Amino acid sequence: MFRKQPRESIVRLFYAGDVHGSRVCWKKFVNAAAHYPADALVMGGDLTGKALVPIVRHGDGSYTARVIGEERVARTAEELDQMQQAVSTNGMYPLIVDEEEARRLEQDAGRRERVFEQALLDELRLWVELADERLAGTDARAYVIPGNDDPWSIDEILAGGSSVVACDERIEIVGPHEMLSFGYSNRTPWKTPRELDEEEIYARLRPLAEQLEKPEQAIFNIHVPPWESSLDTAFEVDEELCYVTKGGRPHEVPTGSRAVRQLIEEMQPLLSLHGHIHESKGVTKIGRTVAINPGSDYGSGHLDGCLVHLAPERVVGRYLVSG
């Protein structure tokens, strides 16, 4: 803590993940480059939100919606704006509909699915434009991967950015470091879009890692944390998506990937960045590798992230922040 900073070239990296549709968190992620400051931004997946909230427009000009279980009414433009913000801060997509459309959505699952996807893609387009605009004229880039929760349709939008670098299953150069990125997770009870069996994860990761010229100086940006690393502890969930309780308490289990752990143990990169398990915030070491999961609290509008100062061959400092 009190050691004097040695004079060596330092790359300042800001990592965050699991913003799940929270626009305010994305804005903070982009602004982190100037705030801390940071030379590079890394987003570790799970960009999209989990729920859509219809805001129903009524004949008398009022709007109603259920926000976190509370029935809310907006009668003015300002109140409507606040209602939309409240929905979006919780990582959900507000959708203004009339009473007829609300009924159709309620009855037609296919329509709900289409509307949800459209809302999700429109929001992400806005995010990429915003990042391109704010990072223009700076050297900072936002390296972004999807996570297991993100639908395939977002890849095209991410690839269209100029300051946003879509880097899933690729190796990018960040300062003197190579960065390997991977957005899939192992199997979950939710059966989300980007899940693979452990063998498949290893089969995809290992050839990618073999392309690294200096693995000991590399950064891993892998959405799912390594198995039994303390970065992957979550309450166990059964097939009905209910918490498993033992002795009256929710049962905690490791949920990370064995393949990712094996790869880290074999390659021993300098730094390994992870997300996926929001409540398992922490820093640990696997051999010489510093592994970090900054957690996520997107629903409160706070961006949990990690500022890492990297010298070519060592991690100089790492600070978990909640901005």
Next chain:
Amino acid sequence: MAEVGERAAPQGGSPGVYARRATGLVREVSPFSTFVFNMAGQPTSVLLATSVFLALALFPGGSIWLGFAMALGVALVISVCYGLFTSAIPRSGGDYVLVGRVTHPVIGLVSSFLWTWGVILSIAFIALAFVTVGLGPSLTAVGLVSGHHSLVTAGNELATSKGWQFGIGTALILGSAVLLAGGWRWTTRIMNGFWLLMMLGLGTVFLVLLFKSHSGFIHSFNQFAGSITGEKDTYNSIVANAHKEGIDTDPAFSMHNTWPTWALICSLTLFAWLSIYISGEVRRARDTTQIKVMAAASTVHVAIAVVLAALFFATFGHDFFVAVNGLSESESYPFAAPPYYTFLTSIAGGSTLLSWWLLITFAAAFPLLMIPNITIAVRTFFAWALDGLLPARFSQVSSRTHAPHYAIGLTVILSIAVLGWAVWNNQGFQGVLVEAVAVQLIAMILIGISALLLPYRRPEAWRSSASTRRIFGLPLVSLSGGLLAVLLAGVFFVYMHFEELGIDRPHFLRDVVIILGASLLTFFLARAARLRQGVDVDKLASEIPPE
């Protein structure tokens, strides 16, 4: 696009939330699990043994019934305030973040220092009380009931020897720390076991006293006490002796003495909110279920205490129960064991086996209390290290057990040092307990003030929380926060005002000033050190401007 999953049932005029399949969208933590989580933080058996015993002994005429009702009132306000506050800022991990985010990071740190000092004092209190309230008197009681004098001697030795107090207290701290260092899974299983034991013990007390008549108890008591006192009617002689010593066994109601009775009860009814640490996402974490479950845990906790206290008075007899508690510190008291309910229930049952069972189930409450307190201290040190305020090694976790060994080690060293101080400074456990409660009250008052300010300092977080309800035009979270701050300030005032409660005001004020200075020094030293490393701690602690 992922499959659109279940839909929350619409209520009222608006459709619900359309959720797709995504990680973390769990249904809920079962209300029962949350309930148990909250009950474990304030064992009912310790509340009955310490609060009722002390209130009757120290504050004649104080109504324990009104005290229970008022304490429940404060606990319910805490449930509403904390429930609403943490629905706006979930997964906060306690007062440090809640206060820091709404007011200022330095105030959050001051609050955290106060809270942690209170927790370290509580650990010392629990360790000391394990010997002086739990093992010592219970062993003496078993010895008396069973007629084994060696157990009476052993119990007395435990309760009075500073060496035993420190040794066994240290063993309890170390045992709990080793358990935590071994991983959370085993810790929770063992905690569940202790909780079950404690509840079974209370259930046994309930059944024994329910089926024992008042006259039956007098008969059993006289039969038991006769061999010690040589009197035929020790029961009535205790009441008579109390009158001779000026103890009014049927005192008129005194509001003046009800205030400290309330404060004593509050020391073990204000902590039914641990469930804020276990929340799912989107639906349950941010709705009002937490409030209901916290309130239910407080209500059941107080209800069990009230029912059992009523049974004590009915079975033991009102005058006798007041007399025996009032006499317990005087020479007229004929027994080596204090008149805790476990002792009197053992006499009522007249069984050695029952007295051993009550000893075990009563003693189980102390490790049950110890483990969450050590966990809170460890988590705080861990969080400070993550934020750069302590050296990074305190945030390291073991790759084998995933436990933060350095943070656990720091907690153990500080706790044992404070236990040593508590044992040898002759203040006794009551003084330790009172200072622990008083500093934690300050931290909780800061949470109340932060809740009051939430809608004005962090309007976006408040608007996205579970309830934006207003009463008389004021946000409910502000009203509950303001009310909580006032109520807790009232409890704090009572602790400062009534010397019988054991607070040493000059020492307490000195300790608060030291904590305040230490927190500010830590903050500014850490800031200077980090600046030399090219990191601005102020920016690490501040919100990133979104625009």
